[in-house]
Amino acid sequence: MHSYQIGILGATGAVGQKFIRLLEDHPWFTITKLGASKRSAGKKYKQAVHWVEKTELPAAVADITVSECHSSNFGEVDFVFSGLDSSVAGDIEQEFASAGIPVISNAKNYRMHDQVPLLVPEVNPGHAELISSQHFDSDGKGWIVTNPNCVSVPLSMSLKPLDEAFGIDSVVVTSMQSVSGAGYPGVPSLDIIANVVPYIGGEESKVQTEATKLLGQVKGNTTEFRSFPIQATAVRVPTIEGHLLSVSVKLKNPPSDLDEAKKAFAEWQNPIADLGLPSSPRQPVRLYEENRYPQPRLHADREGGMQTAVGRLREGTVMDLGYVTMAHNTIRGAAGGAILNGELLAAKGYFES
Amino acid sequence: MHSYQIGILGATGAVGQKFIRLLEDHPWFTITKLGASKRSAGKKYKQAVHWVEKTELPAAVADITVSECHSSNFGEVDFVFSGLDSSVAGDIEQEFASAGIPVISNAKNYRMHDQVPLLVPEVNPGHAELISSQHFDSDGKGWIVTNPNCVSVPLSMSLKPLDEAFGIDSVVVTSMQSVSGAGYPGVPSLDIIANVVPYIGGEESKVQTEATKLLGQVKGNTTEFRSFPIQATAVRVPTIEGHLLSVSVKLKNPPSDLDEAKKAFAEWQNPIADLGLPSSPRQPVRLYEENRYPQPRLHADREGGMQTAVGRLREGTVMDLGYVTMAHNTIRGAAGGAILNGELLAAKGYFES
Amino acid sequence: MHSYQIGILGATGAVGQKFIRLLEDHPWFTITKLGASKRSAGKKYKQAVHWVEKTELPAAVADITVSECHSSNFGEVDFVFSGLDSSVAGDIEQEFASAGIPVISNAKNYRMHDQVPLLVPEVNPGHAELISSQHFDSDGKGWIVTNPNCVSVPLSMSLKPLDEAFGIDSVVVTSMQSVSGAGYPGVPSLDIIANVVPYIGGEESKVQTEATKLLGQVKGNTTEFRSFPIQATAVRVPTIEGHLLSVSVKLKNPPSDLDEAKKAFAEWQNPIADLGLPSSPRQPVRLYEENRYPQPRLHADREGGMQTAVGRLREGTVMDLGYVTMAHNTIRGAAGGAILNGELLAAKGYFES
């Protein structure tokens, strides 16, 4: 049986709140420490937070006293989840890792670090082995694992079955991203009600890069990225949760017809299906046949927000296939993805000392 | 001086209302006849219509008695604009043309007809010459001209400068379309508030085809389509007016750098600039430099809703360039585009008898 | 133990779908028959329905063959829930009741019938006794019970504690109603995105009347309505689920201060608390202290969508108190309310033969 005490870094932010909500009744992980900025430190969590989740603030967490994000305040935890803003995540996560505390991070800072796994359990569970190459602390007890950007999650998960079957040659993607992706307060309503904003700062470079690491191979103590190009356009639309991607993909060995492409999704094997991870969706990648599906408002919550939906799979005229894909950006694409990473690493024994 | 009496077919529908609003103070065209279904015929327009425009129903039109859409009721008009639904436009437009009444149509029915020009004045004004090949009536007085689908308008207008400068090789486009594109009542609010619907019936095939006719050449009595492929994904987003397109384009002779691409837009010559058409925008294609522009809610109304906006022009990783483009779907992409077609044909003398 | 076979009338409509979703794992009620219009009859439910719920169509229902809504097709059921449109509910519900099949209806048709209880279990559970006065069939086995309009539910539930403590003198209410209240397709998106429509046909008269029956007394074989006036304004706002009401209330014996008013809510006793009804919320009326609460998008789903929320309780300048109240309009205010009525009547033995 797994039983761990964990801490949340960036506990008062939007991602931090999602961690707390998703972990409320978690069978393996119990929140015992909360970290936030100096402004919140010393307050009870219920007083420090502007709670924006739809569910009640969990009673077990409400009265925990918030600490500053320093390893000395997190002595008893087995590891931490980090929902820190990237402006501070770099230093803080390094400090924790150096002090021997594993960090499962949602922040972007270490995603491109040579020895840090960028991990989606259904896509590249084996990349976890990079952990042993890390040198944040001298005895290897502290390390960092990251999950990708919220767009790269459904992109890599939907590309994975196609890559295994046909090989990816190149990808053109337009991501229509919900406002929750910008955190809170985030996107001003005057900007986005009845509107589309055709730019999200820094987003496209992440989308163009991360999937090539996720679909890459660990070679020695680093990851060999894939060489296929991704051309990305990221826009903001007035949805709440769920990023919808329009994807066109050229394949190395294209299927002979659409049925063969559908079969690639139907026959794809989830590599973590047998691990019994609590947050693992039964069907990580679901192919909808209905033309009008998937839709962010209707389907982002399916399987606890952990399922990647694919729809409108069809033959292309410029590239081989076209499809749309969608995942819950703050669950599958952020806190939920990190928790699944934590579960994978727990199942593999990375937290045993 | 141009002075014409005109009729509106489909006058009570969303496109018909837009015709009436846009023609309220038109210097050349005066509405004298309104055509609608049998249900509305015999009523005064103000009683027959569920007016959804933001401006007042024009007083000069309010008391016109609506007729059924048959040429015998439109004896005195010089030509008609058709905002008919495609389910009835085929027969009715043919009947008018056969009776010697020119039809400037927004409907899709004759867009692919060999002798019917699919016309965007700034893109292919010369295609008007196809009119003389038509045989709807024996003496050639009745004919049909169409404008393209609301997505094909900004797509063709934004591709035109690039085509002239570099030659189009292939295009991948995702169009994020506003609810007004579906008419009234159109899209149920339960479907689209805080949502994206990744499918619009019949839309993608139009987008994949029409621009290749628009950018084609008239050869003898038909149009030679261009051969470049367009791969389209059409989705519905909760905007009111303005379709925003994310475009990736491969070019035959790509520019050496981004500045050269920008120069293609800056130096492109509007072929109808000198005609003094009342609805002609000063700047038909505007390139925005600001990352966050253009946006449907902020910019769709610029230049009376007749301007096509381009933004986020940048080098691509899969195809040569990426950009977004946007136009007002019910003005530039429908009624306003048809009116500009009418003005072009008036200026060229097509309505002289 | 309660175990009943039930039918759903109007099964393909928006309310019917909600019944099916809410009853998916119901411990007492099992759906065995589905009724809809002639157009759907004979089809499997999954083929007849345009499913708009966020969850999957329950497998146990998907393959049930839909029947026309006639009692002869519903022989084996213990009772039916009716989500019929009011245009047909009058005749059909009467036919079922006359045939000896109890009808728990969400339709408005019989709400004002002298012998038909208009029932909210927490407000007027005793009104169920009116059932015995009904004469739809000669042996009294068939009868009709209704739940109120979706606005009258939170209005009556929030007024109940105040009425018990202070007596209602008069009420002014503005209801801001979500689009799901109009069913599907319902409100056109062009009408409501970024807009408010200050009129909902027929709504205000229901709001002004129903609460005075709910808070009234059964006297003999009829209900004595209360005499206090309600002045209602009903507007449509672009929310999905949850009607929010702004209420001003004058009281017969006003509290001496705000705390006394709060105490009325805190100390109010839920009359069905001890019955163990499966859909009964632990806290039927929750008073929020936070200024910004309740909000439709955040709180409509609390307690399975069965809780009425109250907030912003404060002293008034014209009337004694002001507050806002909100309930999930398609659960608490429609299908969920009807199910709770069914549970109440089951617990009281009304379905024993």
Add this chain to the structure above:
Amino acid sequence: MHSYQIGILGATGAVGQKFIRLLEDHPWFTITKLGASKRSAGKKYKQAVHWVEKTELPAAVADITVSECHSSNFGEVDFVFSGLDSSVAGDIEQEFASAGIPVISNAKNYRMHDQVPLLVPEVNPGHAELISSQHFDSDGKGWIVTNPNCVSVPLSMSLKPLDEAFGIDSVVVTSMQSVSGAGYPGVPSLDIIANVVPYIGGEESKVQTEATKLLGQVKGNTTEFRSFPIQATAVRVPTIEGHLLSVSVKLKNPPSDLDEAKKAFAEWQNPIADLGLPSSPRQPVRLYEENRYPQPRLHADREGGMQTAVGRLREGTVMDLGYVTMAHNTIRGAAGGAILNGELLAAKGYFES
């Protein structure tokens, strides 16, 4: 002929931008100075501002160098419009007035000042006479005039005809306010998309007070407020522009029927109709007969955004009448209202020295 040089205080904010847009081609007033915070001072306006208006930044203003808001920088102007935030408006406006520069302010700080007119030209033009009682500077050349809160504008304008005809006894109002009322960045989209927030800090006390000053009488050197109570609930809804109010009103001498109430609106005389003010709407208060009107998105822009719309006028059950009213909150309710105040004062000779 009137010709004045004017300055804008708070020029980079949302209200300041609206002043600049509305004054672009103003026949009387020319913007020559712009004031903003120290952060913007010294920059050209086009560099200092994050322009959020739909129209282009006016070229004549784009290159004006922004100054700090001190009278010494505004030597040549005849007067200033203030769009300052209330956190700084108190001191700055006083400093300008003390230096002999008249201030037409949209800020709330001096609205309740005894000698400062709270002015809506169609409601209480005579209140301008209070100016002569002010002592901000010793020779009376500097003074302050304010316009009311954006809700109080349509409330007072719609109550005025009823007050003249029947006398106001008491008012209950729920205001459904658009996001532009909170400025930019203002309301986070996560709070308001598909939602209603039942609280706007500080708003209700303004709504409950200002109309009683506007409808009051100048007596000597102060305004005698009216004594009728207003009970207000202010909520935020996801509209862009236009606050819609649901109003219930009790009258001292109620009309005998609804027609008499309609006649009060029809026969009301606009007291400034003959002054020829450039921003004055032809019909300041328009009564819509259509049940579904007025709507913020359709009608807020009517008459340049300066018209107050009234609709759904009907008899009440608790109070004598019910109606809805709506005005463009950032034009009629803010910058446009202030400009009309400036025009009124110009026409009355207050800027002659």
